[in-house]
Amino acid sequence: MTNNEYRSGCPINLTLETLGDRWSLIVIRDIMFGNHRSFGALLTHSTEKIASNILADRLKRLVDEGLLSKTDDPTHKQKFVYSLTEKAIDLVPLLAHMGAWGRRHLPASRELSVRAELLEAGGPQLWSDFMDELKARHLGTPYVAHGPTVGERLQAAYEAVLASENADHART
Amino acid sequence: MTNNEYRSGCPINLTLETLGDRWSLIVIRDIMFGNHRSFGALLTHSTEKIASNILADRLKRLVDEGLLSKTDDPTHKQKFVYSLTEKAIDLVPLLAHMGAWGRRHLPASRELSVRAELLEAGGPQLWSDFMDELKARHLGTPYVAHGPTVGERLQAAYEAVLASENADHART
Numbered sequence: 001m002t003n004n005e006y007r008s009g010c011p012i013n014l015t016l017e018t019l020g021d022r023w024s025l026i027v028i029r030d031i032m033f034g035n036h037r038s039f040g041a042l043l044t045h046s047t048e049k050i051a052s053n054i055l056a057d058r059l060k061r062l063v064d065e066g067l068l069s070k071t072d073d074p075t076h077k078q079k080f081v082y083s084l085t086e087k088a089i090d091l092v093p094l095l096a097h098m099g100a101w102g103r104r105h106l107p108a109s110r111e112l113s114v115r116a117e118l119l120e121a122g123g124p125q126l127w128s129d130f131m132d133e134l135k136a137r138h139l140g141t142p143y144v145a146h147g148p149t150v151g152e153r154l155q156a157a158y159e160a161v162l163a164s165e166n167a168d169h170a171r172t
Numbered sequence: 173m174t175n176n177e178y179r180s181g182c183p184i185n186l187t188l189e190t191l192g193d194r195w196s197l198i199v200i201r202d203i204m205f206g207n208h209r210s211f212g213a214l215l216t217h218s219t220e221k222i223a224s225n226i227l228a229d230r231l232k233r234l235v236d237e238g239l240l241s242k243t244d245d246p247t248h249k250q251k252f253v254y255s256l257t258e259k260a261i262d263l264v265p266l267l268a269h270m271g272a273w274g275r276r277h278l279p280a281s282r283e284l285s286v287r288a289e290l291l292e293a294g295g296p297q298l299w300s301d302f303m304d305e306l307k308a309r310h311l312g313t314p315y316v317a318h319g320p321t322v323g324e325r326l327q328a329a330y331e332a333v334l335a336s337e338n339a340d341h342a343r344t
Contacts, residue, residue, distance in 0.1 A: 007220035009281025011274030011288045012201055012267055013194075018278060022188035029184050048179035087277050094269045095184055101266055102183030105259045106190060109181025116183045 018065055023050060023058045028067065028088055029095060032134065033115060033154065037081050038073065047112070062088075083138040092127045092134070096120060111161045115154045126150060190237055195222060195230045200239065200260055201267060204306065205287060205326065209253050210245065219284070234260075255310040264299045264306070268292060283333045287326045298322060 006017055019025055026048060036042045043055055059082060062068040067088040073079040099116030102108055108116070119126065130150040136143030137151075148156070178189055191197055198220060208214045215227055231254065234240040239260040245251040271288030274280055280288070291298065302322040308315030309323075320328070 006279070008284065009279065010201075010219060010284040011271040011278065011280040013198060013220055013274075014278035014280055015270040015274035016194035016197055018274075019194075021193055022185075022191075025188055026185060029182075047182060048185055090273060090276065094266070094273055097266045097269055098187040099183040101262060102185075102187035102190075104262065106183065106186035107178070107181065108183040108186055112180065112182040 018067075020058070020061060020065075023054055024062055024067075025091075025095070025098075026050065027055065027058050027062060028084070028091060031068070031082060031084055032088075032092070032095070033151075035137075035151070037083070038079060039082075040079075042082075084134060086135065086139065089131050089134045089138065092131050093124070096127055111158065111165060114157045114161045118154055118157055122150075130154075190239075192230070192233060192237075195226055196234055196239075197263075197267070197270075198222065199227065199230050199234060200256070200263060203240070203254060203256055204260075204264070204267070205323075207309075207323070209255070210251060211254075212251075214254075256306060258307070258311065261303050261306045261310065264303050265296070268299055283330065283337060286329045286333045290326055290329055294322075302326075 006014055008014075026046075027042060027050070030036050030042055030045065034045060036045050039055065039059065042059075043050065043052055046055075059068065059070075063070050063082075066085055069083045069085055070080050071083065073081045096116070096119040099113075100120040103113050103116050103120070119130075132141075132143060133145075133149050133151055135141045178186055180186075198218075199214060199222070202208050202214055202217065206217060208217050211227065211231065214231075215222065215224055218227075231240065231242075235242050235254075238257055241255045241257055242252050243255065245253045268288070268291040271285075272292040275285050275288050275292070291302075304313075304315060305317075305321050305323055307313045
C-alpha cells in the first residue's frame with residue numbers, strides 16, 4: 001500500500017492494516033513453524049482447513065505487502081516456493097506473544113500449545129536465535145548450528161507430546 | 173465462543189479468532205492509550221475514522237468475548253462506560269510489539285509513533301507498570317503512584333511532539 005491508502009500513520013494501525021485479516025498470520029505461522037513452503041503443502045497441512053481460494057488470495061497479498069517472496073520451484077515446473085522476508089521474520093516476537101496470550105486466556109489444546117510454551121519460556125534470546133535460523137533458511141544468510149536448532153527443538157517437543165497422547169489412547 | 177466453534181486449539185489461532193478483525197484491536201488501543209470510554213468518545217476521537225456501525229458491532233463483540241465490560245454511566249442516563257478486563261489489559265505486550273514492528277517496517281507518522289517508541293524502549297518493566305495502572309483505572313485494584321504514571325508519560329511525550337510540530341508549522 002502507499003502511504004495515502006492507510007487510515008492513519010499510527011504504527012499499531014499500520015501493522016493491523018498490513019497484516020490484514022487473521023488468515024494472513026495463519027499462513028505466515030505455517031510457513032514459519034511448519035516449513036510448508038508451497039501452495040499444496042500449506043493447503044494439505046492446514047490445521048484450520050483454510051479454503052483454497054482464501055489461501056491463494058492471502059499468498060498473493062503477502063507477496064504484495066513484502067512479507068513473502070515467491071520463486072520457481074527448481075524440482076517442479078509450474079510450481080512455486082514461498083519464502084519469508086526479513087519483515088515477516090521480524091514477526092517472531094509478535095507471534096510468540098500471541099501464542100502466550102492464547103495459552104493463558106483461551107482453550108488451547110495441549111499438543112498445539114507446546115511450541116508456544118517453549119517460545120514463551122525461551123524469551124527474547126530464543127526468538128533471536130530462531131530468527132537467525134529463519135534468515136538462514138529463507139534468505140540464505142550464513143548460519144552455524146551449535147546443537148539442535150530452535151526449529152528442531154520446537155518440532156521435537158511437539159512430536160513428544162503427540163507420541164505421549166497416542167500412548168495414552170493406546171492404553172484406553 | 174465455545175471450544176467447538178474454534179477452527180483449531182492452536183493458541184495463535186485462538187488469539188486471532190478471538191480478536192477478530194483489525195477494528196477490535198483499534199478499539200482496545202483507543203480505550204487503553206486514549207482512555208476513551210464511551211461510544212461517543214471512541215467515535216469522535218477515532219484517528220482512523222471508524223464507522224459508527226462497525227464501532228457498535230465491535231464493542232458488542234468485545235464484551236461477548238470478555239475483553240470489555242460495560243456498565244451504566246453514573247453521570248448520563250442511557251449511556252454506558254466501557255472498561256478493559258484483565259484479559260484485555262494482558263494485551264499490552266502484544267500491542268507494544270505491534271507498534272514496534274509497524275515503526276520499523278511501515279511509514280509511521282512521527283507524532284503517532286512517539287508512544288510506541290517509549291513503550292518499546294521501556295520494555296517488559298514499563299509494560300508491567302502500565303498494566304498495573306490500567307488495572308487500577310479499569311478494575312479498581314489498589315495502586316500507589318510514584319511520580320507521573322506511564323499513561324501520563326506517554327501522553328506528555330505525544331503532546332510534546334505535537335507542540336514541536338505546531339511550532340515548526342508556525343515558523344514556515
